[in-house]
Amino acid sequence: MLVVRTTFARALQIVIVGLFVTVGTNLLVRLVPGDPARAILGEKASPEVVRALRHELGLDQPVIQQIARSLGRLVQGDLGTSFGYRGQEVASLIGPGLGVTAGLAAVAIALSLVVGVPGGLWLALVRRTEADLIGRLGTTVLLALPSFMAALILLYFVSLKLGLAPAGGWAGSWPENARYVWLPALALTTYLGPLIARTVRQAALDAIGQPFVEAARARGVPRRRIVACHVLPNALLPVITLVGFNAGILVSGAVIVETVFAVPGLGSRLLQAMSTRDLPVMQGIALVTAVSIVLFNLLTDLLNIAVDPRIRRTH
Amino acid sequence: MSTEITTADINVPGHVAVRRQIQPRRIELHVGVGLILAVVVACLVIPILDRTDPNALVALPLQPPSAEHPFGTDMVGRDVFIRVFTAGRLDIALAALGVLVPFISGTVIGTVVGASRRRLVDTVTMRLTDCVIAFPFVILVLVIVVIIGADTRIPLLPPGAASVLVAVWIVNWTTYARLARARTHVLRQEDFISAARLLGFSQARIVARHLLPSVWPTTATYAVADALVLVSLIAALPFLGAGIQPPTPEWGSIMYEGRGFLLQAWWISFTTAGVLLVLGTGVMLVVDALVSNPRRPRLP
């Protein structure tokens, strides 16, 4: 069936992407200047000590062998052990960070939908009025605003000036995180929200222009019901694809916003791994993120299949 | 009721209707281009008119905007005004370079792959773009930036520029390739391409003379939006410890350096942000105008 086929196609993509990312990061990180052993031991360690650690970490082996080894481990579902946190599983190190970033992204998506869908619908209904003009200009300006800038502005006004939110940080557990998550999520919403609003507006206008809306109107279906049952569902369809398409951008945005708000997500893991040249962790983060993005795309595929009866038929 | 009849009835006075459709788009286009030009011209002209070294310590640190220093001074006493507009040259140049190469390579690759009748070529290219797209962009950029390092230089560009550009070139061609391929697949169905095929034109000639001229406007529209994404990305990299490194004036690094002084010297980050926002709004308006749909009926 279609669901099975879609899942299979995405699963295949995960395998290909996993292979690509593993080999790619392995090759890339070998090119990175800066010695992991030196980064771990500090500048005060003697060259012999550094050599000893390089041997212990397996860094003195040929690159091909190292790639083969990490692929071999990966097949068994093992991301390897960290250089920095020696002896610790990479998976256990990046798991919490992934959870934080996923949580932040989820709240941002939810906020964006809450703001963007009604907003876009409203803009479509008031089109060609001053409100529409201001609304469209607003979304244009917000889209032109990079998320780190939005984060800075929010930090400045909401946290520092108004004291309405903590100036960053993280509680570490839900629901306590709610206090901390909403402002960084809002910063991400400044990008995704307007994007959704514009998509919904455009799709709603498309829907309003469709004969079925006019037909419903002509047979006396009340305006409210037309908006809720005819225009809105059709306007929501492209939003699913849009959110799926933006998963990668959202992760990247989250990584940046995390640094501004000191949220301990994948971003801070990544930066730390970069600075300490913790290759297995870097590789793990790249892999986990890539796979998450593909999985997220699978989710949107399935959602699309679930809500659009036409897809089920045509494929 | 039907769109055909409606549009037939409305569009009989064809150009009247069309004129009305274009009106709002023209305004967006004009305002957008105006905003972009304003920033570009300012970036070109201001560093010529005011020959202050953007790295010179001209006044006390953290001075608020004044007649002498319209955007105030930064945390070491440099003139933010001159820095912002000097930075603009670099950022705009980088965005242009960063867009141009993937635009050309991606469009050509996508068109060739789209026109190709060999499944394998298509599959391999598309899987490759899958991988590059799924690879988190920021991570890839960070890694490439570190590999290429601040030490590799492109003539005329500051340290760090090479790494950013190469990273962007490696990643961004994929989107253009996908767009071009999709467009080519549509065009392939059309009569003039079939006609060219039947006339026995070579594949290369069909791609170069028939497909590319119809494909590039699609990718070019995307390129405009992409340029803005790129400016934002370049400006975001300092927040990740990468990108164009200070003291080279660059919008992102100015804002990044200023972020620690929001409460006592908002002007460092926010004047820069303002200029970037003007440019960004201009680009968005132009994109809007380029892709905007014709007017549609209102919900009664």
Added chain:
Amino acid sequence: MSMKHKAGVLLMTVGALLTAAAHGNASDGTLRIGIDQFPTNLDPGQNPWQQQQAIMHLIAGTLTNQEPDGKQVTMGLAASIEPGDKRFVVKLKPDLKFSDGSALTATDVVASFNYYMNDKTNGYSYTFTPIERVIATDDLTVEFELKRPYPSLPFILALPSSEIIPSESIEARGSKDLYNGDHPLPAAGPFQVQSFGQDQITLQRNSHYAGTQPSTKTVIFKKIIDPAARLAQVQGGEIDWADGISPKQVGQLSAPVEVRSALAINGLSFLSLNNRDSSLLSDVRIRKAIAVAINRKQINEVVHAGQSQPALSLWATASRYSRPFLSADPDVTRAKELLAGTKCENACKLKLITSSASEAGGDTVIVVQQNLKAIGIEVDIVKAEGATINEWLTQGNFDLWAGGSFDVADFPDGYLAWTVGQANEALYSGYSSSEMNRLIEQVNMTTGSERDAAVAALNALFEKDLPLVPTTNIVSVSASRVPSEILNISPTMYLEVR
């Protein structure tokens, strides 16, 4: 009333409610400290970095303790130390216990030092090289047999890298580091680890601690990499102490947050110069011209907001070894005279590298660039992140590096090794002088007036060779919501928690 307005009011209400739920502060005996780097483990043999040492300092039970002023050490786990030329006899206090209640005896001391001395990957191995072996003569007595005179040993014994840990833990050590969170290592310092994470480390008062119990019950270290974020959080009450903020940012602090700053007793910011033949700076005249052209006052004002002091000798201003010979003001004329006849007489170009992680370094290079412009030297600033900088330094791929060096107390061994000594030579500056090495050895092995004479000779040689250009003292500026009696930063750059 527009929908937008209503939404705004709603947002503000939600925000206010959420903020009202803010949690506790220092009054309940909990200190929350924001720092930028975390140790990846708390194995005393594996923690070379400064911030890691700051945390270790609160946990480690050491034979001696550092005084906050950095000038001397007092007894810690040791009841007495009988120094000798090549043998130190250490008597332990009776009835010492680790935080888990088990007894701490001479066996543990010997096991600890054997572990440190034999571990090839120990970043502090250089502190142990003068030690021949450590033996226990009875339960409370430990003898350090030395290869050469080592008068700084009492200072070394105070370092967290000389922490005494249980011998059972060392024996049980597998492939993993000791102390990686799952099984906190029993410690004999004022605090013990309660939890160890990548973003938060929680310490708890150690009831078995032999010294004075701190009044603080819990210390929470939070990893906040961005200094601006640390500042924002201490101002917002999320943390009680923001470690290492930019001195220029203190203008943004408002009560109850206060500035805490400390000048390092034994630390200096300097321009490290590439003395290798490959660099223009192998010419001592150019090195001296740079030293004269640098405006140290300006660096202090612009970079450190006047919180530091110009550095006028090889040593920190507060160090007992300091002999100022440089000027705080630049002397362009003199610098140009020095350049006469060199390759930089008319113009030359130097590559100045600095770590993107160091804000102070980043600002210093801007001033340096302007200062050297005045004497016709063009400075090409290249920033890169730490690991890359390290690589360039070891390869000699630079002319100038905005760096620094410091040691936790006013003793010369480590500091000299990393500024003008062989360690430095091996790593980056390429400065190699057998005379200097001989003098360093002399300083390290002597005490009293003998050491004073050796230091004077060393200072003179430094002035002549000038392998590096001192700029300012190292200053640490923090922001705090708690009284300095409870938490403060000392000239040793350690956080002192009471």
Added chain:
Amino acid sequence: MTEMLLRASNIAIEIAGLELVSNVDLEVDRGHSLGIVGETGSGKSLTCRAFAGLLSPIGGRISSGSLWVGRQDATSPDTHAKAALYGRVVSLVPQNSLMALNPLMRIGTHLTETIKALDADSVVQLKARAIDLLQRVGLPDPERILRQYPHQLSGGMRQRVMIALAIAGRPELLIADEPTTALDVSVQKDILELLRRLTHEENMALILISHDLGVVAAATQSVAVMYAGMVVERGPTDTVLRQPRHPYTQALLKARPTIGHTGRLMGIPGAPASPDTWPSGCRFAPRCPHADNRCDAKVPTLETIGGGHVGACHRLHESLVLDLSKKDLLSS
């Protein structure tokens, strides 16, 4: 007694300041069926939009004349009263049934929402009423169809659904806008038959818009021929098609292929004029083989020919009758 259901007196329709339909006079009585024919762009669909109250979505308005639907002045600004009109008194069967159904909504939901909106009495037995409607339009297995989505039905079935939706409010006048254009010929006939049957059974009036004279001939009692925004000929379907008096109607008939016709098909020379280039005189004049000076100078008005047959041509009373055999046309 005949009851007037719709009366358009001299109405003009304007979009964006441009008059696209002028001087249209039409009437429909209860139980009566009227066909409107014309080329694309003749204003027939716009006129029918006006009747169905659908001008405002495309930015159009009735700029002059009066339009009465039932006992309501449809040009009055009383939106409330007008809302009660559409779907209940007048109902529309749109042309493209695929586009006119919400692709994400089941057929059943389409029906129930319409019943809820139009037929308060049936709300308690929504499903029964929905099934009843589907049965009336001759759809087999209505239970299954209720659960299906529009794309799962064939074109003919969808058009039947559209008709079911249109009659859900028990309207007195059904407007069918090119209801058969998108359908196979065999299905066209069924739909026309269905419309004829329904109007008969429910005593509904019918306005049938088509560019196909055959469709109109088969299903209507009277016919109006439109050209360039004006009604050029009107009368009982039989009369108009057998004895067309206006040169345009004649040309239309000639342009139609008929079985057994062996000669060349006669096209209408030239292209339909566009509103901003409409000639000041007779709008058909530039394409009319019989045009003379009068035609360029003055707009002809509708003149009575007899038996309800009217035409707008300066040479209406001259002998222009073409020799056409319409037998096959009328019986198709």
